[in-house]
Amino acid sequence: MDSSLVAVLWYLVPLYLIVCLVCTVFADADMTLLWASVAGKRPEKKLRGLVVWVTGASSGIGEELAYQLAQCGARLILSSRRENELQRVKSHCLQCSNLHNEDILVLPLDLLERQSHEAKTEAAIQYFGHIDVLINNSGRSQRSLFLETSLEVYHALMELNFLGTVSLTKQVLPHMTKQGSGSIVTVSSVMGLVGAPLGTGYAASKHALQGFFNSLRAELTDYPNILISTVCPGPVQSKIVDNAFTEDLNKRVHTVGGQEHKMSTRRCVRLMLVGVVNGVQEMWIAQQPFLLFYYVWQYAPTLGWFLTNKLGRKRVQNFKAGLDADSAYFNKPKAS
């Protein structure tokens, strides 16, 4: 090999490794997504005019998705159960973008009512003619210990987070295979990759989504223009804890806790949209030290389990004491 090439490689390879290490330690997204956010296509250019269906658009990540998509010029179908909240989100979309009233369809939908999904999909297609992107975002979390939690809660988590999502995908995907293009983007969670106490059923439902969509992607290799993408956020500011399941179906979360340690919804959604327009198939989005922790789980699982047990013990203790369980990560338990 040419000696000057060897010299260049001698400097470039360590430099590349150092950049990767620094990015891993300080980044708030995985390398592929981070690279796309620096050098990839811009959502503003790629989403204009596309028809995007967002579920769970009445709150949190889904609500912010609606605003950023509207600002990118995407036409929207907004779904969730609470129609009044969807109308509020629509009004704000119209205020913060150049969209017109007819560019946004409010389509109330309960993911649990699977028999309605065919008609809802038909209504969306009839209105816009087609669907370019489905963002499966609706979902609920869990805050309860397995030993105290009724089986109905596990059933409800799987029905909503897993089967509800699969059911809607089953209605929308055939339209995309027919048109030869489209994106199915599913908001999973980092709990779809790792485990943590107080969310056994939630983690199970998100792991199920990961397995389902990873397998579905492999079935669609004859459709290179269909993107199957899963998004795995860490803690993000939203109403997720307020709305979480507890040990009994109708019991609300006792201690909601603060949101200071969580990523801003705006940043999370921006990264998601960058990932979608750049065809990223799995996105890890989290602030540090959470992101680093996911890398440990992936590449050094024994250390990952050790750390999970250490922090998990404290989390369970806080939870049992009626304190903010998440403060286990920050050493300052808070009562709400």
Ligand SMILES: NC(=O)c1ccc[n+]([C@@H]2O[C@H](COP(=O)([O-])OP(=O)(O)OC[C@H]3O[C@@H](n4cnc5c(N)ncnc54)[C@H](OP(=O)(O)O)[C@@H]3O)[C@@H](O)[C@H]2O)c1
């Ligand atoms: N925030 C986080 O830290 C975080 C982290 C990782 C993953 N995620 C995932 O992100 C997604 C969005 O959650 P979020 O954080 O934005 O929480 P959120 O503020 O509680 O929003 C949840 C959304 O889901 C909708 N929803 C609940 N039950 C539904 C049903 N039966 N049918 C249709 N829609 C339903 C809610 O609307 P209605 O009440 O109007 O139906 C709401 O719009 C979830 O899949 C969650 O698992 C969140």
